[in-house]
Amino acid sequence: MLRTAAFSRVLVVGAGLAGTATAIRLLCFARRPLEIVLLERRADYRSAGVAYHRDGNPWDHVFNIQAGRMSAFREDVLDFVRWTNREADRRDWPAPWAAYEFTEHGPAPRRIFQDYLADRLAHARQQACDGVVLVEADGEAIDIEPCDAGFDVTVRRPGAHDQVPESSVLFADHVVLATGLELRDTPFSAGVLDHPSFVRNPYSVAAIRTLESLPPTASVAIVGSVLSAYDSASHLLRRGHTGTISLISRTGTIFRTYPDDHEHGVIRLACPTSLLRPYLDREEFLDRVRTEWHAACATVRGEHPDIDPEVIAERVTKAWEPHLAEAIAKIPSPELRRLLDEFSTLVAALRVCAVDYTMSVIESAMQPSDGRVRLVLGRVEAITPTDSDRLVVTVAGPEAKQTVEADLVVSNFAREPDYERVDQPLWRRLFERDLAVPHRRTGRGVEVDQRGTLLTSAGEPSGPLSVVGVPREGDEIVRNGRTGAFAFNLAAIKNQSIAVAAQVLEQLELREDGLVRHLAGYRGHLRTLEQASRAGFEEAVVLEVRRLAMRTRSERELLDTELGDCIRSVATAPGAPAYPIDATGRDRLMRVIVTRAAVARLTDVSVTPRQLRRQLGLAAPDEAEV
Numbered sequence: 001m002l003r004t005a006a007f008s009r010v011l012v013v014g015a016g017l018a019g020t021a022t023a024i025r026l027l028c029f030a031r032r033p034l035e036i037v038l039l040e041r042r043a044d045y046r047s048a049g050v051a052y053h054r055d056g057n058p059w060d061h062v063f064n065i066q067a068g069r070m071s072a073f074r075e076d077v078l079d080f081v082r083w084t085n086r087e088a089d090r091r092d093w094p095a096p097w098a099a100y101e102f103t104e105h106g107p108a109p110r111r112i113f114q115d116y117l118a119d120r121l122a123h124a125r126q127q128a129c130d131g132v133v134l135v136e137a138d139g140e141a142i143d144i145e146p147c148d149a150g151f152d153v154t155v156r157r158p159g160a161h162d163q164v165p166e167s168s169v170l171f172a173d174h175v176v177l178a179t180g181l182e183l184r185d186t187p188f189s190a191g192v193l194d195h196p197s198f199v200r201n202p203y204s205v206a207a208i209r210t211l212e213s214l215p216p217t218a219s220v221a222i223v224g225s226v227l228s229a230y231d232s233a234s235h236l237l238r239r240g241h242t243g244t245i246s247l248i249s250r251t252g253t254i255f256r257t258y259p260d261d262h263e264h265g266v267i268r269l270a271c272p273t274s275l276l277r278p279y280l281d282r283e284e285f286l287d288r289v290r291t292e293w294h295a296a297c298a299t300v301r302g303e304h305p306d307i308d309p310e311v312i313a314e315r316v317t318k319a320w321e322p323h324l325a326e327a328i329a330k331i332p333s334p335e336l337r338r339l340l341d342e343f344s345t346l347v348a349a350l351r352v353c354a355v356d357y358t359m360s361v362i363e364s365a366m367q368p369s370d371g372r373v374r375l376v377l378g379r380v381e382a383i384t385p386t387d388s389d390r391l392v393v394t395v396a397g398p399e400a401k402q403t404v405e406a407d408l409v410v411s412n413f414a415r416e417p418d419y420e421r422v423d424q425p426l427w428r429r430l431f432e433r434d435l436a437v438p439h440r441r442t443g444r445g446v447e448v449d450q451r452g453t454l455l456t457s458a459g460e461p462s463g464p465l466s467v468v469g470v471p472r473e474g475d476e477i478v479r480n481g482r483t484g485a486f487a488f489n490l491a492a493i494k495n496q497s498i499a500v501a502a503q504v505l506e507q508l509e510l511r512e513d514g515l516v517r518h519l520a521g522y523r524g525h526l527r528t529l530e531q532a533s534r535a536g537f538e539e540a541v542v543l544e545v546r547r548l549a550m551r552t553r554s555e556r557e558l559l560d561t562e563l564g565d566c567i568r569s570v571a572t573a574p575g576a577p578a579y580p581i582d583a584t585g586r587d588r589l590m591r592v593i594v595t596r597a598a599v600a601r602l603t604d605v606s607v608t609p610r611q612l613r614r615q616l617g618l619a620a621p622d623e624a625e626v
Contacts, residue, residue, distance in 0.1 A: 007033035007131060008508045011153055011172035013141045013426070015040035016049025018469030018493050019178030020117045021072055023134065025501035027124035028551060031560065032509065033131030037170070039155065041140035047121060048114035049180045056203035057111040058212075059094055060238050064227045064354050065490075068104030069264055069609075070113065072120055074494045075549045075602060075618055077609045083116050084108060105261055107357035127553045142167070142425040144175060144435065146463055149511065151175050173511075174464040174504045177454070181470055182424055184416035188380045192409075197391050198383065199410040202232050207410070211235055214408055217243045221393050221404045223380055224412030225249035226345055227354060232410045233373060234361045241372065245365070246404050248376045248395055253349045257359040259308040264608050267304060269296055269319040275327035282335060296320070313350040317484070322606070324481025337443045340477070344484070351484035376404060383409055417444040417473060430454070435462040439474030446471045450479065452500050464507060468496045480605075495603040498548070502599045506592055513588055518581060522589040536570035537594070544591075544598035545616050567591060 010026060012019045015038045023038045030036075040046045044053050063070055071079040084102040093112075102108055125134045143154035150173040157166045183201070192198040199207045211232065214220070220236065222229045225247040233245050272292035279285055296316045300307060307315060328336065365373040378397035385391055386405070393404040416422055419431075419438040427446075430436035436454045439445045447455040452472065454462040476482040482492060510516045543566060547559040567590050571583070579586050601616060613619040 007035055008173040008512070009035040009037060009150075009171065010174045010176065010504055010508075011037045011039060011141075011151075011170060012176045012178055013039050013153075014049075014178035014180050014469075015046045015136070016178065016180045016469075017052065017113075017117065017490070018049075018180065018497065019176070020047050020121055021494060021497035022176055022178060022468050022501055024072065024121055024124040025497050026504065027121075027128045027132060027134060028556070029501050029505055029548060030132045031129055031505075032512075034505075034508070035133050035135060037135045037137050037172070039137045039139055039141060041138075041158070043138060043158070045180075046136070047117040050201075050203050051181075052110050052113040052117075053203070054111045054114055055205045056208060057109070058208060058235055059097060059109050059111065060235055061110045061231050062107040062355060062357050063110055063113075064358070065352065066105050066258065066262065066355060067102050067108035070108065070490065071609070072117060072494065073549075073551075074491070074498070074609050075613060075616065077613065078104060079120075080108075080113075080116055083119065084112065087119065088112060088115060105258075105263070107355045123551065127551060129553060129557075140426075143429045144426065144465070145433070146435070147171070149173065150464060173508060174466070176500060176504065177426075177465070177467045177471065178469050179424065179426065179471060182416040182419070182422045182427075185421075186380075186411065188382050189411055192383050192385060192391060195385055195389075195391065197385075197389055197406075197408050199232075199408065202228060202410050202412060207232075208235075210408065211410075212239070214241075215243075216241050218407035219244045219246075219405070220408045220410065221246045221248060221376075221391070221406035222410045222412065223248050223393070225251075225253055225375065226348060226412065227255065228412045229410075230255070230354065230358050230362055232412075233365075234358050237361050237365055237372065243372070243407075245373045246376050246406065247373060248378065248380060248393060248404065249345075250377075250379045251345050252375060252377045253345050254362075254375070255349050255359065256310045256313070256353040257356050257363070258353040259310055260356065262308065262311060262353075264610075265307075265315065266606060266608050266611070267300065267307075267315050267319050269299060269316065271323045272296065272320060272327070275323070276330065279330045279332065279335065282339070285331070310353060314352060317347070317351045321481040324483065325479055328478050328481065333441050336441060340442060340444070340483075348484040376402070378402070415470075419444075419446050419471070435465060441478050442474035444474035444477065446474070448472055448475050451503050452496060453503075464504075466500045466504060468500050469493050472496065491605070495605065498602055499599055502548070502595055506595065509588070510592065513585065515581075515585055515588055518585065518589060519592065522579060522586075522593075536566060536573060540566045540570060540590075540594045541597045541601070542617065544594045545601055546618065548595075548598055548602060549616070549618055563591070563594070567594065 012023050019038060023036055026036050044055050067081050068078060071077055073079050081102050081104055090098050097109060138158045139155040141153050142156050145152045150171060153170045153172055153175060154167050155170055193200060199210055201207055220243065222232055222245060229247055236245060274288045274292055297312050300312050300315055362373060364370060376395055378395035380393055381396050382394045383391055390405055390407055391409045393409060395402050395404060419427060434456050437447050437457045439447055448467050449455060449461060452466045452468060454465045454467055456462055476492060510519060540563060543559055543563040547556050547563060550556045567587050571586055571590065604612060607615060
């Protein structure tokens with residue numbers, strides 16, 4: 001694939017959830033000819049990634065949150081649930097899922113999300129404007145080199161190895177990195193990585209086969225007690241496992257269960273002002289956090305008696321997010337890293353619960369009357385083999401060390417958040433070329449600006465090079481106060497896909513029209529223009545919100561025509577000042593500002609998706625029907 005002058009090319013590196021969601025938005029938003037190349041190094045991860053791919057997710061691996069929160073479209077709350085009940089091909093589904101009526105509050109198998117995303121991508125491709133094309137390419141991006149107004153990307157073909165490199169160079173006007181989770185190496189497992197009784201990646205085909213071939217009386221040790229650990233444990237339990245399953249946890253955290261009728265909500269709470277005071281030391285800061293936390297929880301209990309006690313913590317952590325960025329800014333970087341490492345699991349458990357489908361099985365097996373699942377508190381120091389092909393896990397507990405001997409050990413430390421340690425070729429080359437730097441404050445992900453553009457070591461944009469998904473973890477923490485399990489936060493990824501797709505198209509179109517140098521001046525001019533036609537500008541933003549939310553070409557084209565008329569009327573309103581470029585250029589610059597305002601509304605996290613639909617005028621009378 002060589003550079004083609006007839007149209008621009010956007011390369012999306014990674015076709016998991018983040019990459020697919022961004023490609024869908026590019027297909028829907030683009031109004032000019034565009035080639036979107038969706039590159040994936042693993043065919044089985046396409047439209048899925050590690051979290052949702054079919055081969056690594058048996059039918060009893062369900063979403064941690066309710067099915068009603070799994071729509072790929074923030075502005076269309078029940079899209080996923082409608083798809084499961086009306087569009088999904090169930091011919092190969094096993095009982096009970098083949099005849100299951102999915103509901104907003106109920107569970108859904110993770111593996112079907114791959115089909116859902118693939119269907120929505122296919123629909124976006126079919127409904128794209130003329131000249132907007134999608135190329136689904138196989139291969140791994142291993143290098144990115146700046147050239148002209150874009151990048152030359154070296155792509156290694158599937159099956160190629162370092163010894164026999166089979167690669168090609170692809171030019172892209174803009175590159176979007178959606179590389180997903182990076183595999184982590186843990187010191188305690190270094191000596192058993194190839195041991196037959198050790199599972200490094202619980203979502204691999206080999207791991208699932210190992211679990212399903214395990215004798216039911218075998219003893220199992222699972223390193224970790226968070227949501228991925230529950231998948232392995234519940235899979236064994238549902239298959240009738242009778243042997244002991246040890247959940248080894250540094251914090252002893254067990255997730256809470258969502259109520260049967262739980263609906264996501266956002267409440268307003270007063271700013272935890274004491275957290276904004278200067279940072280003195282760890283214990284003093286934690287005391288302030290505990291005091292503010294107990295007060296906030298008490299407020300919710302008193303002012304919102306309808307909120308189930310199980311989700312009060314979720315409501316408080318969400319309500320605090322607008323204030324956490326300022327509080328985090330007070331904490332020195334070394335201390336911030338230490339706090340994130342120590343409390344990430346706890347915060348994740350406060351920020352989200354898990355569905356009853358999973359937790360009921362775990363909790364039942366943890367009861368003294370059952371005893372198949374036990375919690376072992378402490379930090380894993382080493383895993384060593386025995387002469388009988390079993391493994392011994394050495395755990396440093398609060399008071400003393402103990403050992404757990406098991407027929408199988410499953411590690412849930414598969415994700416590497418620190419990009420200083422990431423060994424993926426593409427990221428290593430980006431760091432070497434100073435196109436990217438690991439996130440300095442948190443040690444999680446990489447540095448990006450507020451629109452998701454990669455930054456150099458000098459803090460300057462690297463060019464047309466954007467990021468969506470997991471690599472933005474550190475930035476989401478310090479910029480938006482998103483703590484806990486951000487890396488798996490579907491809501492944040494959906495918003496990023498909207499904002500990045502809109503930004504990519506904005507940059508390409510401004511470059512094509514030669515208007516980049518006029519944008520800053522026009523934004524200042526716009527304030528005067530808004531005063532001359534405030535109602536007209538508001539109407540334009542509402543029309544653009546609706547256009548961005550539409551998924552059929554005919555609806556978008558109709559709204560696009562209305563928007564064009566509206567923008568021209570605003571520019572010629574009585575009292576509107578002139579701007580020293582031609583009318584076409586002025587209209588184009590105003591469209592940029594209108595789209596930015598529309599994107600800000602579509603990605604507003606201060607309200608729930610259902611509230612957002614009503615707020616933006618997108619709600620249909622029958623939308624509650626599933």
